[in-house]
Amino acid sequence: MTVTFCGHRTLEHPVQVKSWLREVVCDLIGQGANIFLLGGYGAFDLMAAQIVHELKAEFPDIESTLVLAYLSTDVDLRLCDNSLYPPLEDVPPRYAISRRNRWLVEHSDIVVAYVQHSWGGAATTLSFATRKGKPIIVYPNKLDAQ
Numbered sequence: 001m002t003v004t005f006c007g008h009r010t011l012e013h014p015v016q017v018k019s020w021l022r023e024v025v026c027d028l029i030g031q032g033a034n035i036f037l038l039g040g041y042g043a044f045d046l047m048a049a050q051i052v053h054e055l056k057a058e059f060p061d062i063e064s065t066l067v068l069a070y071l072s073t074d075v076d077l078r079l080c081d082n083s084l085y086p087p088l089e090d091v092p093p094r095y096a097i098s099r100r101n102r103w104l105v106e107h108s109d110i111v112v113a114y115v116q117h118s119w120g121g122a123a124t125t126l127s128f129a130t131r132k133g134k135p136i137i138v139y140p141n142k143l144d145a146q
Contacts, residue, residue, distance in 0.1 A: 003028055004037040004104040006125040007044025007114030007139075014043070017114060017139060022051050024112055024137055029059050036064045037104050038080060041097070044114045044122075049079040069100040101125040105132055114139045 003025075011017050025033075025048075036052045039045045052064045066080040069088065077083055086103040088096055098121060105111060111129040113136055115122045129136055 001033040002035040002108045003033045004108035005048040005112050006122050008122050009042035011043045038066050040066050053079040069096040105129045110135045112137045
């Protein structure tokens with residue numbers, strides 16, 4: 001099972017969000033999740049990468065992939081097993097992140113989201129996941145059809 005994350009650049013109540021996210025990721029691993037696709041932007045993405053990285057000690061078969069929006073970016077791969085650049089060569093740079101986010105949703109079985117308001121990239125990605133019929137787990141709720 002492949003999981004992706006979408007969330008805001010900043011976090012309110014990061015201690016509670018981290019506890020919730022760790023529980024969700026552990027539950028998903030128990031249900032067969034083994035591939036985690038990460039966006040690499042903002043506090044929620046960083047928290048997701050850290051949690052998956054930490055859980056590799058307990059679950060060595062899980063894999064984390066940083067999915068890049070730009071080829072010419074200096075990226076820190078210390079928290080991920082590998083990186084991937086989806087077919088975005090012909091996408092103008094101003095649309096690369098949103099197109100990468102759509103790719104993340106399309107290539108995942110479930111979306112874990114920290115979306116607290118209805119505007120911005122995270123909300124747009126969550127709306128796309130909803131339209132695609134993806135199962136979504138939203139903070140602070142559990143499975144939510146949004």
